[in-house]
Amino acid sequence: MNLKQTRLHILHEAENLAPKAKTGISLHCHTEHSKEMLDFVPHYAEKLPIIAFFWAREQKKYLAREGKAIDFSTAFWSPPLTAHDVYGFEQKQINEAGLDAIVSISDHDSIDANLKLNETAETKKAPISLEWTVPYEYGFFHVGVHNLPEKRAVELTKNLVGYTFGENPKNEKLTELFAMLNEIPEVLVVLNHPLWDIEIVGKEKHEILLKNFIKEHGRWIHAFEINGFRSWSENKAVLEMAEALGIPVVTGGDRHGCKPNTVINLSNAHTFEEFAEEIRVDKKSEVVLMPEYKQPLQSRQLQSFSEILKLYPEFPEGRKKWFDRVHFDIGDGFGTRPLSVHWDRGGPLWLRLAIKTLAFFGNPRLRPFYRALMDKKDIVPKNVEKTVFELPDTQDYTPRISTESVSENYS
Numbered sequence: 001m002n003l004k005q006t007r008l009h010i011l012h013e014a015e016n017l018a019p020k021a022k023t024g025i026s027l028h029c030h031t032e033h034s035k036e037m038l039d040f041v042p043h044y045a046e047k048l049p050i051i052a053f054f055w056a057r058e059q060k061k062y063l064a065r066e067g068k069a070i071d072f073s074t075a076f077w078s079p080p081l082t083a084h085d086v087y088g089f090e091q092k093q094i095n096e097a098g099l100d101a102i103v104s105i106s107d108h109d110s111i112d113a114n115l116k117l118n119e120t121a122e123t124k125k126a127p128i129s130l131e132w133t134v135p136y137e138y139g140f141f142h143v144g145v146h147n148l149p150e151k152r153a154v155e156l157t158k159n160l161v162g163y164t165f166g167e168n169p170k171n172e173k174l175t176e177l178f179a180m181l182n183e184i185p186e187v188l189v190v191l192n193h194p195l196w197d198i199e200i201v202g203k204e205k206h207e208i209l210l211k212n213f214i215k216e217h218g219r220w221i222h223a224f225e226i227n228g229f230r231s232w233s234e235n236k237a238v239l240e241m242a243e244a245l246g247i248p249v250v251t252g253g254d255r256h257g258c259k260p261n262t263v264i265n266l267s268n269a270h271t272f273e274e275f276a277e278e279i280r281v282d283k284k285s286e287v288v289l290m291p292e293y294k295q296p297l298q299s300r301q302l303q304s305f306s307e308i309l310k311l312y313p314e315f316p317e318g319r320k321k322w323f324d325r326v327h328f329d330i331g332d333g334f335g336t337r338p339l340s341v342h343w344d345r346g347g348p349l350w351l352r353l354a355i356k357t358l359a360f361f362g363n364p365r366l367r368p369f370y371r372a373l374m375d376k377k378d379i380v381p382k383n384v385e386k387t388v389f390e391l392p393d394t395q396d397y398t399p400r401i402s403t404e405s406v407s408e409n410y411s
Contacts, residue, residue, distance in 0.1 A: 003389060006239060006249045007286040009266070010384050014291060018098030021266035021286065025102045025275055026090040028131065028144055028192060028225065028252030029261065031083045032319070033116075034107035036256070038075035038326070040200060054350040066331065074336050077326040079256045080312060080319070083113035086255070087123055093260040093290075102272055104146045106131040106252075109161045111153055118150070127272045128153040131192060133164045134174065139199035139209045144190035144225065144252060145181060147272045156180075171216060178220035186273040188280065189220060192252055193227040194241070195234050214245075214397045221247065222280045226287065228253040228262040229304075231297050233377040236389070244394040248285040257307035262293035262300070294380040296370035299362070306362035309355050322355070323347065 009020070017024065030036070045055040062070050081089075087103050094101035104127040105113045111130050117123040127147040134141045148156050163169050163177055181187050197206040214221070224242040226235040226249055242249045253261020266286040269275040279285055292300070309322040318324050323339040323346050330342065339347070346352050381387045 003239065003243055005243055005246065005283060005285065007284075008239070008384050009286070009288045010294075010380060010382075011288060011291050012294060012382065014097070016098040017266065017288065022100060022268045023102060023266070023270065023275070024094035024097060024099035024288075025104070025250075025265040025267060025269075025272070026094060026253060026261050027104045027106070027129075027146065027190070027250060027265065028227070028254050029086050029090060029103065029105045030079045030107055030131075030254070030256045031081055031086045031105055031113040032078050032325075033083065033110050033112040034079055034131075034256075035076040035110065036078065036108060037072075038077060038328075039072045041072050041075075042070075051354055054348075054354075058348070068331075071329070071331075075326070075328045076336070077308070080308060080310070080315070080325065081258060083116045084120075084123065086113075087117055087126060089258070089260045090253075094264060099266075100270075102127070102275065104129045104272065106144050106146065108142075109133055109164055111148070111157050114153075125271075130157060130160070132160050135164060135169045136174070136213050137209060139201055139206070141194075141210075141213060142192040142198065143221075144188070144192050146188040146190065147186050147276060149184060149186065174217065175220075178217055182220050185280070186276055188222055188250075188272075188276040190223045190225050190250055190252065191221045192225045193230055193234075193238075193254070194224050195238055196227070196230060211396045218245070218247075218397070222276075223248045223250045223285065225250060225252040226263065227251075228255070228293060229297070229301065230254075231378045232380045233375070236387075237392075240389050240392055241394060241397070243389065244391040245397060246283070248279050248283050249287060250279060250285055251287045255304075257304035259292070259304070259307070262290045264288050264290065289380065295364075296367055296374055297378065298373075299364065299367045299370040302358065302362035303364060304362075306359040309358065321346065 046052050059070060083105060086105060090103040091101040105117070106129040107113050108131050111128050114126055114128040117126040118128070128150060129144065129146040129148065132143045132145050134143050145160065160177060163173060178189070181189055194210060197203055199206065201209070224238050224247055226238050228251065239249055251263035251265050253263055255261050266288055267275045267278060269278060312320055318338070321340060323343055326339045327336045328339055329336045
C-alpha cells in the first residue's frame with residue numbers, strides 16, 4: 001500500500017534536498033526554557049540494575065530523615081541550550097541541505113524561548129509555539145501548538161496553560177480551547193508522539209485513552225507526529241493510523257540535547273502560514289528521516305542524556321553543571337530550587353558514578369554494539385517504496401464530528 005496523505009523520504013547519507021523542495025521546517029525543539037518533569041524517575045530507577053539498589057537505599061534514608069517519601073511531582077529539569085543556540089543548529093542543518101529554514105521551537109507549556117527569539121532581527125519571524133500538556137481522563141497528551149499570532153500569543157498561552165495546571169479540568173473547556181485554536185487559520189495543532197505511553201499507564205490503557213481522546217477531540221487535530229526519538233516501528237504505526245484516519249503526518253525532532261532534529265518537513269511554502277495551510281487544507285505532507293535517524297535509538301537517547309548531564313564551563317553561572325539545571329523542592333520552605341543549592345559535587349558518590357557510566361554508554365563509538373541488539377522491526381528500511389504499510393482498523397478512533405464538517409464551521 002502506498003501512502004496517500006504523506007510522502008516519506010528516508011536518507012541514508014547527507015543529500016542536497018533543493019530539487020525536492022524550497023523549505024525545510026523543523027518542529028518540536030526544546031531549549032533551556034522548557035520545564036521537563038521528573039515524575040518518571042521512580043518508575044525507571046526501580047528497573048535499572050545496580051541503580052535500583054542504591055535508589056531503594058536512598059528512599060529509606062529520606063523517609064527516615066524527613067518522615068515522608070521523596071516527592072517528584074514538582075521537580076523538573078531544563079535542557080542545556082539557549083533558544084538562539086537551538087535555532088541556529090536547526091537552521092544550519094536545513095541550510096546545509098540546500099533549503100530555506102523555518103524553525104518552530106515548542107518548549108513545554110512555555111513560549112518564552114520564542115519571545116526571546118523574536119527580540120532580535122535575524123530570528124524575528126520564528127513561529128511562536130509550545131508543547132501543550134493536555135490532561136485527559138487518567139492521563140495526558142502532548143499537543144504541539146505552532147505559530148500563535150504574535151499579538152495574542154501571551155493571552156492564548158495563558159489560557160492553554162491555565163487549563164493544564166487548573167483544578168479539575170473539564171472536557172467541555174478543552175473542546176472550547178481546541179475550537180479557539182482551530183479558528184486561527186495560521187495555527188497548526190499536532191498530536192505529538194500519539195502512540196507513546198508517556199503517562200506510564202501501560203500499552204493497553206494508553207490505547208484506550210488515545211481512542212477516547214481522538215473520538216472527543218480528533219476533529220481539532222491537524223496532524224499526527226512521527227518523532228525523532230521514537231522507534232521506526234512506532235513511527236510506522238503512527239503513519240498507518242494517520243493514513244487510515246485521513247490525517248496528515250508531520251515530523252517532530254523532540255531534541256533536548258545538542259544535536260539537531262533527525263526528522264524534518266519539506267515544503268514549497270515561504271512562510272509557516274503557507275505550510276500550515278498545506279497541512280490543514282490540502283491535508284498533504286512531505287517528511288524526511290535524516291541519516292542520523294537510522295542510528296540505534298538507544299545509542300542516540302544515551303548520547304542525548306550525556307549531553308544533558310554534561311558540564312559546560314562556558315555557560316553562565318547557574319547553568320554550567322547538570323545539577324544547576326535540575327530543580328527540586330526538598331520541603332525546606334524555600335520551594336523548588338536547583339539541586340546545586342544543596343549539593344557541591346553533584347550528589348552522592350553512587351549517583352556521580354552512575355552519570356559517568358551513562359556518559360560512557362552514550363559514546364557514539366559504541367553504536368555498532370547497539371546496532372547488533374536492534375529489533376528487526378526497528379531497523380529503518382533502505383527503500384521506502386518497498387516498505388509495506390498496512391491500514392489498521394480505526395473504527396474505534398473515528399472522531400464524532402468529521403474534520404471536514406468542522407473546518408467548514410470554523411474556517
